[in-house]
Amino acid sequence: MQIKEKIFSASFLKPLIFILCLLPFTLLILNAINNNLGPNPAEEMIRTLGNWGIYFLLIGLSISPARKVFKLNWLIRYRRMIGLFTFFYVSLHFLSYIWFDQFFNVDEIIKDIIKRPFITIGFICYLLLVPLAFTSTNGMMKRLKKNWGRLHKLVYLVSMLALLHYFMMIKADYLVPSVLLVILSLLLGYRVVLKFKI
Amino acid sequence: MSIIIKSASKQNIKSSEITSETDYFNRREFIKKSGILVGASWAGGLSLPASAKSSEYGNDFSNLKKTPYGKGEKLTSFKDATTYNNFYEFGTGKKDPAKNATQFKTDPWSITVAGEANKTGTFHLEDILKHAQIEERIYRFRCVEAWSMVVPWVGFSLADMLKRFGPTSKAKYVQFDTLFDPQQMPGQKRRVLDWPYRDGLRIDEAMNPLAFMAVGLYGHDMPNQNGAPIRLVIPWKYGFKNIKSIVKITFMEHEPVCTWNVTAPKEYGFYSNVNPLVDHPRWSQATERVLGSNFWEPKAKTKIYNGYGEQVAHLYKGMNLRKYF
Numbered sequence: 001m002q003i004k005e006k007i008f009s010a011s012f013l014k015p016l017i018f019i020l021c022l023l024p025f026t027l028l029i030l031n032a033i034n035n036n037l038g039p040n041p042a043e044e045m046i047r048t049l050g051n052w053g054i055y056f057l058l059i060g061l062s063i064s065p066a067r068k069v070f071k072l073n074w075l076i077r078y079r080r081m082i083g084l085f086t087f088f089y090v091s092l093h094f095l096s097y098i099w100f101d102q103f104f105n106v107d108e109i110i111k112d113i114i115k116r117p118f119i120t121i122g123f124i125c126y127l128l129l130v131p132l133a134f135t136s137t138n139g140m141m142k143r144l145k146k147n148w149g150r151l152h153k154l155v156y157l158v159s160m161l162a163l164l165h166y167f168m169m170i171k172a173d174y175l176v177p178s179v180l181l182v183i184l185s186l187l188l189g190y191r192v193v194l195k196f197k198i
Numbered sequence: 199m200s201i202i203i204k205s206a207s208k209q210n211i212k213s214s215e216i217t218s219e220t221d222y223f224n225r226r227e228f229i230k231k232s233g234i235l236v237g238a239s240w241a242g243g244l245s246l247p248a249s250a251k252s253s254e255y256g257n258d259f260s261n262l263k264k265t266p267y268g269k270g271e272k273l274t275s276f277k278d279a280t281t282y283n284n285f286y287e288f289g290t291g292k293k294d295p296a297k298n299a300t301q302f303k304t305d306p307w308s309i310t311v312a313g314e315a316n317k318t319g320t321f322h323l324e325d326i327l328k329h330a331q332i333e334e335r336i337y338r339f340r341c342v343e344a345w346s347m348v349v350p351w352v353g354f355s356l357a358d359m360l361k362r363f364g365p366t367s368k369a370k371y372v373q374f375d376t377l378f379d380p381q382q383m384p385g386q387k388r389r390v391l392d393w394p395y396r397d398g399l400r401i402d403e404a405m406n407p408l409a410f411m412a413v414g415l416y417g418h419d420m421p422n423q424n425g426a427p428i429r430l431v432i433p434w435k436y437g438f439k440n441i442k443s444i445v446k447i448t449f450m451e452h453e454p455v456c457t458w459n460v461t462a463p464k465e466y467g468f469y470s471n472v473n474p475l476v477d478h479p480r481w482s483q484a485t486e487r488v489l490g491s492n493f494w495e496p497k498a499k500t501k502i503y504n505g506y507g508e509q510v511a512h513l514y515k516g517m518n519l520r521k522y523f
Contacts, residue, residue: 039278103496173290
């Protein structure tokens, strides 16, 4: 256990995970530069970034269960990084919508957010993630004390709304969001079981 | 590449069904020739600018009549038009049809004509094609998902074909069915939609001179992923009305069943005319992303009836377009 702890806390692992988390973004930029995003690059970019936002949400939510089930305590060190990468990809997802779908047309964006439920939900998701990202520092953790944990429980709501946002934009084939929903249900279900000792 | 793979299975066709040996072999010849031409144009398509003329892509059809339709329009590249497809029978991803339709067998092919018409029955595609004046028309194509393209279709007037079946006075509508064959169309193994895919038109819409039956594009036989061997092209309606791989045509008195309308009645109406003022409940229809356009530039403004109002607006005179969307 001691040796294992040392390996995983080794200073090389953190930058390695950081680079891994940046990989989807790097690939997207490379594909964009090489004109490799297909006939509808704007759509490809928006969808890819949204997908990664949800993947990172799920990765973040799987850290606590993985720590407990597999006794991998060291995983906790990477939870903040995963959370911030979630915010990074969701921010880029929102930015790419504002830019490549709406071209900064503020009137249209506001209309879209009000009129279209799936965009409304997506926007609420993003708004809820902002305070989580801004209170992710050690200083904020200390200052908020018990409230920090309470505030960060918002991520459960965000994950459910994010999947709802995904389901609401589908035309007919619900396979992919259904698989994600099963994963999310397991991750949240584990917490419910733990809390109420069912 | 799909065109090359089409296997010759002449022995399955009764000789009575074959138009004539010469016509038959002519079509075979086109297909053989196209193997080389498509190969060349496929590779060339990558480097051709989006504004390339359709003639630069080769020509499988002898005596292909050019028409003034779409003169001056900037064509979508052959590659984009054949690799970005909604054809759920071959998968719901845009790239799926090009990947999953390569083995799709479209020869022999027959179409069943039923309902309120004098000449009903099952007709071999060759028999239908032998009467047709094959021509090229460049049409704008607007998908309900707010993207669009410009395609040089090869085919013939829908009205000319329908009239030959002798629709009776009871034929107020016409319905089309896509092939149902989960073995060949892997997307049909899951009930993503209520198979077989069906769609239809009011008879006066179907008889409009713009309505087109396409058997090819860019001078080539129809690629499988684009709805081989024969599909509908109604340029003033959203793309999903342009039903692909048609096996049945039914003339009827009542409004036909339309697959997307059944799936989501509030989102996809029977008419589904392109209209920038009537939004899809989940997204705006005011603008469209032209495939191949510079994505640093804003989307193009969508025109009512996809810009074909002059030819078709009279069909909907006095109708509330918000109610009959």
